[in-house]
Amino acid sequence: MATILAVTEQRGGALRKVSLEVISAARALADQLGATVDAVVLSNGSVDGAANLGAAGADQVLAAHHETFGLYNPDGYATTIASIGGSYTAIVFAASAMGRDLAPRVAARLGTGCATDVTGLGVEGGKVTATRPVYAGKAIQKITLGGSPAVVSIRPNTFPVTSGAGKAGTAGTVAVPAFTPRVTVKGVKAPEQAALDVTEAPIVVSGGRGLKEPGNFKLLEDLAAAFGSAAVGASRAVVDAGWREHGAQVGQTGKTVAPTLYVAVGISGAIQHLAGMRTSKVIVAINKDKDAPIFKVADYGIVGDLFEVVPRLTDEVKKLRAE
Amino acid sequence: MPVGTATSQFTGVDFYHLDSVLSEEERAIRDTVRAWVDEHLMPVIGDCYIQGKFPKQLIPGMAELGVLGANLPEEYGCAGLNNVAYGLIMQELERGDSGIRSFASVQGALVMYPIYAFGSDEQKKKWLPSLAKGTDIGCFGLTEPDFGSNPGGMITTAKETKDGWVLNGTKMWITNGSQATVAVVWAKTGAVDDAKSIRGFIVPTDTKGFTGKDQKGKLSLRASDTAELHLEDVHLPKDAILPKSGGLKSPLMCLTQARYGISWGAIGAAMACYDEAVRYAKNRVMFGKPIGATQIQQVRLADMLTEITKAQLLSLQLGRMKDAGTMTPQHVSMAKRNNVNMATECAREARRLLGANGILAEYHSMRHMANLESVYTYEGTHDMHSLILGQEITGIAAY
Amino acid sequence: MKIAVCLKRVPDTTAKIVVGGDGKSIDENGVKFVPNPYDEYALEAAIALKEKAGAGETVVVALGTDAAQETIRTALAMGIDRGVLLQSPGSADGFEVAKAIAGELKGQGYDLILFGKMAVDDYNHQVGVMVAELLELPCVSAVSALTVEGGALTAEREIEGGVEQLACQLPAVVTADKGINTPRLPSLKGIMAAKKKPLETKPVSLGAGSITVTSLALPPERQAGKIVGEGPDAVPALVQLLRTEAKVI
Incomplete structure (x- = not known):
């Protein structure tokens, strides 16, 4: 049976809200494909909010624990997701700072393309389709993803969060494979008061x-x-x-x-x-x-x-x- | 978010696809100067104009870009560009403001050029690199209070002494005059009625007896520095003279260089006005529709575009002739006369199209309109160029 | 230091977008093309690093049609030493592009490979990271501050509500975001010098890829607005609308 992997995000041991958007988008796609949804949570311990993922649409919630997974670990996260990703029909990320970095890493490791920043997802002829703004939003592109898996990242705040999906959210685990940490995240500091330019600010x-x-x-x-x-x-x-x-x-x-x-x-x-x-x-x-x-x-x-x-x-x- | 989403950016006027006959380097040079003008000049020009202040903080940037004496050889620290590229630089600078283009014209065509064309090797090596770098600022002293269109009548004198020269006289309408560190001054070394005795001199402006004083009360070229030069017993060494200069022909050769740049510059000013007029006509709604939907504004815009396109063709061919060595001063007269007149008309029509908003400094057309009255008058008035052409046609001088 | 910068030719951000006859791509007629603005940050970083080191080589690599030679020469005019054009019409699938670029860069001894974080045409935001994966190199993406010293780099990238601080050894791949520097304009002398710098062209053929563009359309027109209410009591309703209807916060 087809399965979709939804990659969640946590920071400081709490699930980020965009994760629910990712689960909801994955759920909607799964319903069209007759598939189930696995959510993966990468962390160094328990994550607040992970228990709600079933309600948002996850059939199974996979925990990937590693002592270095408290912060984003580009190589560790990518290795872990790529180790299981090949068996999924689609993998859904958030087009967040993390997802924009992680999705292409995973796609490359799985030898496939990646549809980033999508604002719509669908299924046509058994294939995943996506809409995404291009040319600074001056045009909207529609694409078909023929890869296996279909790797997408969804633009935050564009997919509605469903809360009554009532899926089981059965707990599972993912073994974190050995990986080479080529890049180290030293820490996260609060933003400086650097003023954004009016032409660039969202x-x-x-x-x-x-x-x-x-x-x-x-x-x-x-x-x-x-x-x-x-x-x-x-x-x-x-x-x-x-x-x-x-x-x-x-x-x-x-x-x-x-x-x-x-x-x-x-x-x-x-x-x-x-x-x-x-x-x-x-x-x-x-x-x-x-x-x-x-x-x-x-x-x-x-x-x-x-x-x-x-x-x-x-x-x-x-x-x-x-x- | 994309970088630089500004959609109001100036993108040029090219109805006849002249880009396709420019070389890649020529286009790149134009686009680079255009970007520089957008980034550095446009944000400050309105204020400078109102305050009557030349934006001299921009000189190092202009120099670094390489616009000063850009068509002179690389061995003197210049960019060694062809004359079409040089013309395109003038066009882009004047799209910003005629005052800035005037600065570059004077520095390049009226100071660096005569030193390059009439100077000794020592003079070239001493002055050209620092003028290209903008660490020296030059001015050109030819016009006098009573001798404008008739420079051969000048009364400034240079008397030879046993160890050098002594200059006396007054020069007027001198762009860069009060900020210059060096002046190229033209003076008669012989009798006051002997135009053949006119020679050029390199005068460091800190020489005793030399003063440059701002001319106040200008209603045009307000972002340009215009001064009166006084030379009172200015003692210069023997090597201050430009050895290869001789007669009125020498300063006129400089003017040909400058006028060539002006003919391109005027197109820039006209393009700025046309661009502003088109945007305004499309956006300004009156009686429930954009004013661009009215016949009168469409005629205005059609006239502007036609005239700009004709001027572009004229200047482009002029530039190719200059590069080929076939350009004559009369050819330059036609382009200066036509293009500046064209630009003044465009600026006036654009200002009118803009209605009451057109009188504000936040729009550009009225600034260009006022500037272009000077450009129409300097470097050979419109009328003088008519007479030069008339003489060319008939063989009879009417001045 | 040997530094590569990967560059893409894109429509000017001010260009008006018109959908082409095929309904899948833009009509390029009359569109001005420029170096991808984010790639300009990468170019500036490379040139500045070489200037600081006082030695080294900078190479610009672009994948595109022959028209991209002009874009490469812009980079050469800014100060990059030489250029390589991988001749190809490109692909909607960033992975195919990444494979071709990685093939060019592999084994060339680059200490640092720089990209813009994304191209402003397709917004794909992936090729640099994929190239790093293919070359098995460390990669920091969307970098807004970069320090390279003693065979290692430290970098910052903006994340939601904070700044992530990262470090890795060289050789590495970095994709540049705004903030990392202010790109220089090429000088006029640089423009003239650019035509004398080496520019190598090599045809590459990309795989079919897994992503197919089926249509390109202009976004829907704006709808008429509404007055939510009067005074501060209308604020909660406004916030709700922005959140759920407009989906902008």
Whole structure:
């Protein structure tokens, strides 16, 4: 019987949320193939949340223990997964920092290609198919994976998490084979406060004259920090007023940005500004004037006092990310 | 996230696929200078213009890139490029601002070129590498307060003494004049009505009696340094003279070099305005549709594109002739006259298309429009070039 | 130090994407091609390492059509010593590309092999790592800080909510992310010198591979937006929508 391997991620002995997305994606694929799902958890001890993998769709949960598996161990992880991977129909990774490194290692060891960063998975004619954004999201590619196994990594936050799959999640183990640790992960340090560039950040929080004074940009910096990899942008008006650096200016004479999420705070939406951000994937506008042109391009809007709305949003995002 | 997603980036204007007749190196050189302008000049030019300040912090970068005297030989630390590549550099610099292109024109065509063409080996070795590196900044002193279109009438004098020369006179409208470390000054060594006695001199600007003073109140080329030079009993050693210079022809040869670059530069300014106008016409919605959907703006844009394309063809062939050694000063006159006039018209039309926004410094068309009035006037006014062509056609001088 | 940099020719990131007649690839008509921006970080790293060492050799290897010679010459203009073009139309399967590149690099005595972390056209994000696996070399991917000293390297890579610090011995493979350096522009002299540097071309044939592109399409148009509500009380609903409907956080 066909089986799909879902590669989970843990950090500090706790399962990362993206793992549930991986299991759910693998489950959906398995249901189309009439297959079962094995989840593999690589760690140096017990992992919080591993018990929920059955509910998310894993028929079996395989533990791979090794004393060095507390942190990501590129060679150890790859050797372990490759040692069992050949018997699976498909292997699903997250296109996370770890998965982007690990999936091609495993694919190469299994002598097959790898579909990275997929946003959709399906089955056609018994073969796994995937959709994936290419050319900076300016086009969507559909591919068929003929390899055995089909190795894919899924883009985080694109596959819904199912929680009622009610599979057994039977515990099993994977023997970690001997491996040569060519690369050592020395540790993980907290991110530096290096500001992301507005053109590259996946999330951009921009402020305009509605912020009233330069010091109030602290509200946006807090919101950006809550989002994680987010940058703070600004409208031309406030850059000209000297509140923010020119490099932060979004708009026709500043930078053109296309982040996944653009949050426009206290920006009315002058044509010059819209030209610089209209290709953002999702636009959120927060403005006290319900007739502000920014609402015409925003996917979601909140009409209200930014000094009340933004701190609340920061709190809610923090709560969400703490989950 | 992709690197450099900016979609507002300038990508050039090439309606007639002229890229296909440029060499790979020529295209690479143009693209490199374009990237430099985007990265270093565009972020600061608006402020510099408003503040009336030349962005001199950019000089080391320009020098490192190799744009100063780029068509002079490698043995003097220059890039040794052909003249089409040199023209494309001027085009890209002036796409940013005429003032920056003026800086490069003066340094390369009016200071380095005369030292290269009329200088001794010692002079070339001493000055060309440091001018290419930008550690020396040059200016060119020809025009005088009362002698613009008629430089042969100059009254600056160079009197020979037993151990050198003494220069006296005033020069005006001198680009780079107040920041220069070295000036190439043209002066009469003979009688005041003897244009044949005009010779070039290399004058370090820290020589006693030499002063350069900014000319204030310009409404054009505000990001360029324009000065008045005063020479009062400036004593120079014997070897300050450019030995191979002789007569008015020598400075005019320099001007031919500079005008050649200007004819390309003007295309750059026109392209910048056209590019801005097209983007604006597509984005600006009025009466429920983009203004680019109206006939009047389409005519404007069609005229601009046509004129730019014609100018490109003119300059490209001019450059090929220069490389082949068949270019005459009259050929250059036609290109300078046509292209600068074309660019001034494009800039004005673009500014109009931009409506009220067009008067803001955050858009570029009005800055180019104001700059181009200077470019129209300097290095042989539009009218003088008409007369040069007229003389070429009829054999009769009308000036 | 002998350093290889693997380079891909890609459409300019500002290029407008139009789907070609085959419905599977882009229409390249009028599209400007550039060196893959992430590969420029790798090029800069190689040139800077050689400059620091004061000796060594840098080699750029590209797999692509003959048009990629121009891309290689950009690298030579920046300061890379010589180029190798593996002539091939390429493949949607990164593993096939990796095999061809590994074949070229194997046994050439490289101390360091650099890639960009991904190409901005196919977003495959895998070839560098696969080449390392095929050559059985240590590999650090998506590196945002790199130090090479005494036959070993230390590197940092950004992971979710932190920075991973890694180390390995040379020879090794590194794929570069933004942050590692600021790539230089080629100088005009460098551009002229580039045409005199050696550029070797060799045909390679890639296997059929296991990944087939069946279609390429433009993303769907944006839908009209909605006002979620008024005041701070609308925030939870907004966050919920961003999470479940827009799926952006």
